[in-house]
Amino acid sequence: MPMNKTVKWLIIFLVFDAIAIGGYFGLRALRSGGAAAGKEVAWVIIDEAYVPKNDVEAFIKTDAENRGALPVHIRNYGSDPGILGRFKGKKYAKPGRRTLEMLNQGLDDYMIVDIRYKSENDREVTRTMLYLFVKGAWIVGDTGELIG
16 A cells, blocks of 8 residues: 555654754753763772872872861862863852853863861761862862752
């Protein structure tokens, strides 16, 4: 039985729409950090014996030693743009690299690190820190959390 011309065009139209809608939502998930959210970064314990992998980890270790807060747990996301897009702090909310460069002249790099430690009254505290490498030195750019 031959297919009616109208039915044939309707099927072609529906297949095209399904592909277009799937592509739209797929790209949207990638842009919003959906791909980055799938990557799980492991917690690392910084104690007296830990050898820092970079200057930020060395700063965190030295600061925790000075405050007597060792061991400290960290989750280092590095310079992942998907994670940066999920960061919400006191100064920045879902910034992009260009936003950071515009507001921090001389920015060379950034790093996002979750830090978990016990406070003086034995309460567990978790913070997400945005570190900025500006003019040859790492500084704390903002404190906040990851959303979404």
